[in-house]
Amino acid sequence: MINQVHYAQRDCKDQEKIEAFLLRARIGVLGMASDDLPYAVPVNYVWHDGSVYFHGMGSGKKENILSQKPSVCFTVYEEYGTVTDPVPCHADTAYMSVMLFGVAEKVADPEEAAAVLQKLLNKYMPKFYSHSFSGAMIEKYRSSVDGNAVSVYRMTTQEMTAKENSVDIGKLSGG
Numbered sequence: 001m002i003n004q005v006h007y008a009q010r011d012c013k014d015q016e017k018i019e020a021f022l023l024r025a026r027i028g029v030l031g032m033a034s035d036d037l038p039y040a041v042p043v044n045y046v047w048h049d050g051s052v053y054f055h056g057m058g059s060g061k062k063e064n065i066l067s068q069k070p071s072v073c074f075t076v077y078e079e080y081g082t083v084t085d086p087v088p089c090h091a092d093t094a095y096m097s098v099m100l101f102g103v104a105e106k107v108a109d110p111e112e113a114a115a116v117l118q119k120l121l122n123k124y125m126p127k128f129y130s131h132s133f134s135g136a137m138i139e140k141y142r143s144s145v146d147g148n149a150v151s152v153y154r155m156t157t158q159e160m161t162a163k164e165n166s167v168d169i170g171k172l173s174g175g
Contacts, residue, residue, distance in 0.1 A: 012096070012162035021096055021162075022047035022076060026124070030054065030104075030155075031073035032065045039065055045074075046119040052100060052155040053107075053116040063151060066104050074100040074155055083165070094165050101159040106151055113152040 012018060031040040041062055043054040052074050056062050066072070077097035085091050107113045114133040121129055 012164045017164075018098055018160070018162045019047075021078075022052075022098060025076045025078060028052065028054070028074050028076040030062070031075065032062070033069050033071065034061075034065045035068075044120060044124060045076075046116065046123055048116070048119060050157055052157070053119070054153050054155075055117065055120065056151045056153070066106070066153065070103045070105055072102065072104045072155060074102075076100075080166075092165060096162070096164040096166070098160065098162045100155065100157045102155050102157045104153045104155040107154050112154075113150075116152050116154075117150070 026044065027042050028045045029040050029042050031038065033039075039061065043056075045052050045054045047053075075097065077095060080094040080096075083092040083094055107116065118133045121133075
């Protein structure tokens, strides 16, 4: 295991809690290594069958980096509030975070891409569209920005760490 949580009290091993968190959370940060500088970008995503799926417009920096260096880190986190304490140095933050490490690859199968885009729509705009995506529709769809085909990526998870600091709501700061 390459990555482990050093602050053992915060280590979360509850797979059901982690799974529920990844299904519920709305934004993840995709970390990539370009030639000159690290590059991290927030993305909408879906968690499905142990993988993170996200999409892009088929061009741009994210596409360029992933085509050259597909090893990535994906971080999902939520802050619940500040934990109060009479001693200022003991104040803390209540949160949950999951870091996934793996490889992102473009989904080649139009039917899989369509299913993922449908899951994204269902997550972020439930019941908004009355028609389902099809593979043929995905193959024909083009970005309004540059005319490129939409890209759907699957990040296959090789390692995962999770941390949490859950506290009684009465100990959280109101502001």
